[in-house]
Amino acid sequence: xxxxxxxxxxxNYNHESHLPLTIESVLSQSYQNIQFIIVDDGSTDRSQTxxxxxxxKDPRIEYYFLEKNRHICHATNFGFRKVTGxxxxxxxxxxxxxxxxxxxQMEFMQKNPNCSVCFSWTDLIDENGNDLNDSxxxxxxxxxxxxxxxxxxxxxxxxxxxxxxxxxxxxxxxxIQKEIGDFNPAYRQAHDFDYWIRIAKKYPIFVIEExxxxxxxFLFSSxxxxxxxxxxxxxxxxxxxxxxxxxxxxxxxxELFVRTFHSYFRNPxxxxxxxxxxxxxxxxxxxxxxxxxxPILGIMKLGELLACPKTAEVLExxxxxxxISYYALSNQHIFCDSFVQTALLNTKHHTDKIQTLTExxxxxxxxxxxxxxxxxxxxxxxxTITNSTSWKITxxxxxxxxxxxxxx
Numbered sequence: 001x002x003x004x005x006x007x008x009x010x011x012n013y014n015h016e017s018h019l020p021l022t023i024e025s026v027l028s029q030s031y032q033n034i035q036f037i038i039v040d041d042g043s044t045d046r047s048q049t050x051x052x053x054x055x056x057k058d059p060r061i062e063y064y065f066l067e068k069n070r071h072i073c074h075a076t077n078f079g080f081r082k083v084t085g086x087x088x089x090x091x092x093x094x095x096x097x098x099x100x101x102x103x104x105q106m107e108f109m110q111k112n113p114n115c116s117v118c119f120s121w122t123d124l125i126d127e128n129g130n131d132l133n134d135s136x137x138x139x140x141x142x143x144x145x146x147x148x149x150x151x152x153x154x155x156x157x158x159x160x161x162x163x164x165x166x167x168x169x170x171x172x173x174x175x176i177q178k179e180i181g182d183f184n185p186a187y188r189q190a191h192d193f194d195y196w197i198r199i200a201k202k203y204p205i206f207v208i209e210e211x212x213x214x215x216x217x218f219l220f221s222s223x224x225x226x227x228x229x230x231x232x233x234x235x236x237x238x239x240x241x242x243x244x245x246x247x248x249x250x251x252x253x254x255e256l257f258v259r260t261f262h263s264y265f266r267n268p269x270x271x272x273x274x275x276x277x278x279x280x281x282x283x284x285x286x287x288x289x290x291x292x293x294x295p296i297l298g299i300m301k302l303g304e305l306l307a308c309p310k311t312a313e314v315l316e317x318x319x320x321x322x323x324i325s326y327y328a329l330s331n332q333h334i335f336c337d338s339f340v341q342t343a344l345l346n347t348k349h350h351t352d353k354i355q356t357l358t359e360x361x362x363x364x365x366x367x368x369x370x371x372x373x374x375x376x377x378x379x380x381x382x383x384t385i386t387n388s389t390s391w392k393i394t395x396x397x398x399x400x401x402x403x404x405x406x407x408x
Contacts, residue, residue: 002106002110003033004033004085004086004087004106005033005034005035005084005085005086005087006031006033006034006035006085006086006087006088006089006102006106006171007034007035007037007082007083007084007085007087007088007089007174008026008034008035008036008037008089008090008091008102009037009039009076009079009080009082009083009088009089009090009091010022010023010026010036010037010038010039010090010091010092010093011039011040011041011072011075011076011079011092011093012038012039012040012041012043012047012051012093013040013041013042013043013047013069013071013072013075013093014043014044014045014047015043015045015047015093015094016043016045016046016047016050018093018094018127018216019047019050019051019093019094020050021096022091022092022093022094022095022096023038023050023051023054025091025096025097025098025099026091026097027054027058027060027061028099029097029099029100029101029102029103030099030100030102030103031100031102031103031106034060034085034102035060035062035083035084035085036058036060036061036062037062037064037079037082037083038051038061038062038063038064039064039066039075039076039078039079039082040063040064040065040066040075041066041069041070041071041072041074041075042065042066042067042068042069042070047093048065051063062082064078064079064082066078071185071188072092072183072188072191073182073183073184073185073187073188073191074185076090076182076183076191077182077183077185080177080182083174083177085174086173086174087106087171087172087173087174088171088172088173088174088176088177089102089105089170089171089172090167090168090170091168091213092167092168094127094216094218095167095168095213095214095215095216096168096213096214096216097168097212097213097214098211098212098213098214100212101120101169101212101213102171104120104208104210104212105118105120105171105208105212106171108206108208109171109206112206114149114204115149115204115206116172116173116175116176116203117170117171117172117173117176117199117203117204117205117206118170118171118172118206118207118208119165119166119169119170119171119205119206119207119208120166120169120207120208120209120210120211120212120213121143121144121166121169121207121208121209121210121211121212122143122144122166122168122169122211122212122213122214122215123211123213123214123215124136124139124140124143124214124215124216124217125214125215125216125217126216126217126218126219127216127217127218127219132217136217139217142164143164143165143166143215144209144211145164146207146209147164147205147207149204149205149206149207150204151200151201151202151203151204151205151256151260152256152259152260154196154200154204154205155197155200155201155252155256155260156260156261158193158196158197158200158248159245159248159261159283162193162241163190163192163193163196165192165196165205165207166213166215167192167215168213168215169212169213172199176199176203179202180195180198180199180202181198183195186240186243187240187243187244188236188240189233189236189237189240190237190240190241190244193240193241193244194240194244197244197248198251201251201252201253201256242287242294242296242297245284245287245297246284246297246300248284249280254276257276257280258276261279261283264279264283264286265279266278266279266282266319267279267318267319270318272314274310274311274314275314275318277301277305277311278305278311278314278315278318278319278321280301281298281301281302281305282298282302282319283298284297284298284300284301285297285298285299285302285329286298295329295332298329299326299329299330302315302321302326302329303326306323306326
């Protein structure tokens with residue numbers, strides 16, 4: 001029977017309303033041999049009081065308060081230094097675990113010796129605890145998909161589609177964290193995505209196909225959470241995705257790169273270092289930003305390659321890519337913003353609608369003018385008839401006929 005210690009690392013900042021439930025979900029785990037590290041990143045609400053009360057109830061809790069708020073990466077990296085367990089799990093102070101989460105993951109990892117990093121499927125709730133599994137079905141399906149464990153699959157998926165792993169579901173051997181290192185503090189929204197990529201470059205990633213966690217989405221709240229959907233957070237998230245992809249191929253084994261992306265190669269025979277650099281640049285041309293292709297990263301890389309005579313020669317000889325080809329790429333709207341694009345699309349939609357209504361109004365005005373002309377013509381004709389001599393002479397006859405109609 002296994003009983004290795006698991007270090008559970010939680011970072012908190014001003015989550016007093018969700019904190020008790022999260023702490024309870026960790027302390028009530030069926031797997032009891034844990035070190036529970038709580039790092040408070042300078043909270044100004046009642047978080048300190050809540051956490052201190054729990055430290056009196058359970059000696060497994062180690063509490064650290066950071067005087068200055070420096071955001072999640074700094075606080076997490078601080079917590080990494082306090083880990084003493086053979087395994088490491090992460091949970092944010094607004095997410096939840098089901099009672100057997102750690103137990104089932106440990107059992108899975110014991111049965112699969114090649115598994116050093118393990119995730120699970122997850123449920124989704126909003127800031128008020130309402131179920132989002134149906135209303136956020138696309139996101140739910142993203143976090144609960146079926147995936148093989150091999151590195152090639154994960155690197156391809158991360159590059160083409162982005163993140164699909166639930167942060168609070170991770171359990172890894174502590175030695176993996178020691179090797180991979182700290183979170184990159186440059187990323188606030190996508191720090192975990194960057195970390196999973198760095199892991200996938202060295203290790204397979206396993207996912208238990210069972211909902212063992214509950215991840216909270218902040219649909220209406222502001223800046224307290226990296227899972228919020230505010231404009232600033234969403235913009236930062238998309239920008240960080242671009243930055244992460246810009247470094248995607250760094251520190252990646254060459255053979256692993258070829259196995260992972262060979263099906264996308266423009267030159268299936270690419271093998272030299274220069275040719276592989278070209279392939280990476282073309283892959284970056286196909287990067288998506290906000291769901292739309294944006295070639296800015298590839299254009300930047302191709303510009304560097306064209307500036308080097310050796311790689312410029314390879315581009316022309318193996319890919320028929322010349323400066324003229326480059327100009328055709330660089331004339332696109334590459335510095336785009338998804339919110340600006342959405343606003344422009346909405347503006348175009350409204351402009352098109354106004355144009356349609358204007359055309360319909362013009363048609364109505366034209367039709368009205370014709371009707372007015374007909375009325376004028378008929379009025380003129382009527383005046384001509386009523387003022388004619390024949391109309392006046394026949395007036396007694398018409399009067400007599402009207403009386404006869406009334407009598408009959």
